Structure formats: C-alpha cells, structure tokens
Amino acid sequence: MIFTILGWIVFGLIAGFIARAVVPGKDDIGILRTIALGVIGSVVGGLIFGLLTVGIRGFQPAGWIGSIIGAVIVLVIYNQVTGRKRNRR
Template structure:
C-alpha cells in the first residue's frame, strides 16, 4: 500500500515536471501542485488513452502519452483561471 502511494507520487512528479517543461514560460507552482497536476493528468489521461489501446496498465506507452497531454491541458487551464502566467509577445 505504501509503495503504491509512493509510486503514484513519484509518477505524478515526473509527469507534472514534463508538463511544466513543455508549457512555455515560467510556472510559479510548488512541488505539491506539480505532483497533484501529474497525478490528476495521469488518472484522466492515462485512462482515456489506455482505453484506445484496450490495455489499462502502467507500461502502456499510450497511457504515458495521455498522462502528459492531460497534465499539459490541466496546467494551461490552471494558468488561465489563476492568471498566474502570461505569455510574453
């Protein structure tokens, strides 16, 4: 049980960090928000993209891609709603 929770935290951190790296500009969110972003993106995106392949498992590449894409979408929505990040023109 503890290893599962720790695994989700590490996975969320990795996915959240990748999403923050791919969205242009500086994000002023902390590590806990990054982990939450990654976990939420992983749950939603991983499930949606895994359903396309018919396999729901951690090693499914579509699940990883879906996790990152949905984490990026959530980060962009968060930035728009909170007004924390403005793109420079």
C-alpha cells in the same frame, strides 16, 4: 499499499515536471502542486484515451504519454483559471 502511494507520487512528480517543461513560461507552483498536476493529468489522460478508444471505463490512469498530455491540459487550464502567464503587451 505504501509502495503504490509512493509510486503515484513519483509518477506524478515526473509527469508534472515534464508538463511544466513543455508549457512555455515560468511556473511557480511548487513540488506538491507539481505532483498533483501529474496525478490529475494521468487521470485526465486516461479519460481522454478511454473516450478516444473504447469509451469511458471508469477511473483508469493513463501511461506516461497520456499522463504528460493530460498534465499539459490541466496546467494550461490551471493557468487560464488563475490568470497566470498572461501575455502582457
């Protein structure tokens, strides 16, 4: 049980950091939000993958690529909702 939780934390941290590196601009969201970004992104990626392949299968996380894509989507939505990274002209 503890290794599963630690695995999700490490997985979320790595996926969240990669998503933050892919999305242009600076993110000041901290390590806990980065972990949450990666974990939520994994779930979103799993849902998207499920919808595109076999339909909704319930709660299933995605693999690395799906998790990163999901985390990028979640980060872009988060930036839009919170008003971060607006282009100032």
